[in-house]
Amino acid sequence: MGILTQYLKPTVAAALSAIAFLQPSVALSADLDALMLQLRDADPRDAARLADEIQLEWSKSGSATADYLLKRGRDAMERGDTTAALEHLTALVDHAPDFAEGWVTRAGVYFHAGLLGPAVHDLEQALALNPQHFEAIIGLATLFEMIDRPDEAYEAYLQVKAIHPAHPDVTEALQRLAPLVKGQTL
Template identity: 80%
Template sequence: MGILNSFLKPIVAAGIVATAYLQPLVANAADIDALMLQLKDADPADAARIADEIQLEWNKSGSASADFLLKRGREALERGEVSEAIEHLTALVDHAPDFSEGWVIRAGAYFHAGLLGPAIHDLEQALRLNPQHFEAMIGLATLFEMIDRPKDAYEAYRQVKAIHPAHPDVTEALKRLEPQAIGQEL
């Protein structure tokens, strides 16, 4: 029995630690799901507030070291030190590859460095991790417009409209891109 107890103690302890660690993530996911439902029906003023709340939730990595790297990357971007930001954010996505916000922020750093291909890649990765990340979709749509891919940009904006109908930029972007993306009637 003593051997069994000494074997089970670390397993039970690991289970308790894992449960304690995962609890906030489960609550976080439930909070985001509820906010996403509210966002679909919200008027523009409420939608902006709800979108901000969602963004705050998305910024929670659940890891102190990931949060630190995210903070350092953002601070470097704010100072205009794009190469340094990319270094911190690359360390972040290496450390926490399932944290979609790391990919989104690094995409922004790549964009500021003029590296559109890597920026698109990171936004696509963020969307694989979080298919509802409307800010990643907006970024992707913007990049698609820049590289003259109006159909892809239109589709990305359309997806944002389905998730966040009151997003201030989407309706105008869809109107602007519709002739190029869908064509015009003769």
């Protein structure tokens, strides 16, 4: 666990810096930019629909091979075949290293396999490519909570809140972590 916490510190700085300072247009098309702006102001019902649209767009690589590998990796995950999922998703990130969704999806497999260091690495890669990938940021926040780093988790959830204010998991997480980060009021 000590090695992981040492590894996370530079990752947090890099990821949160990328989120805070990179322009949204770096990694997103004009259509995605418009969807992201709509997401910030949407009510919860519309936000869920917009988030689904955004995630669908993020899943389009522009390469039939990459899309196929992503589908095969996700299918293997659904079957619980971690080995096959990692093989397909590793082939995907090798084939399309600029496709953030490949990194995020492989990070999820690593996370479920208990391989936290590789999961953090993949989330860092994804956020370098797409600093507004709210699911990648939530992944980092979840890892921070697991290793008892509530301040970093809280900060990551705040970053998601700025991007996707109606995300139901984020609101609950901020409420859960607030007493740990800000202290209890008497």
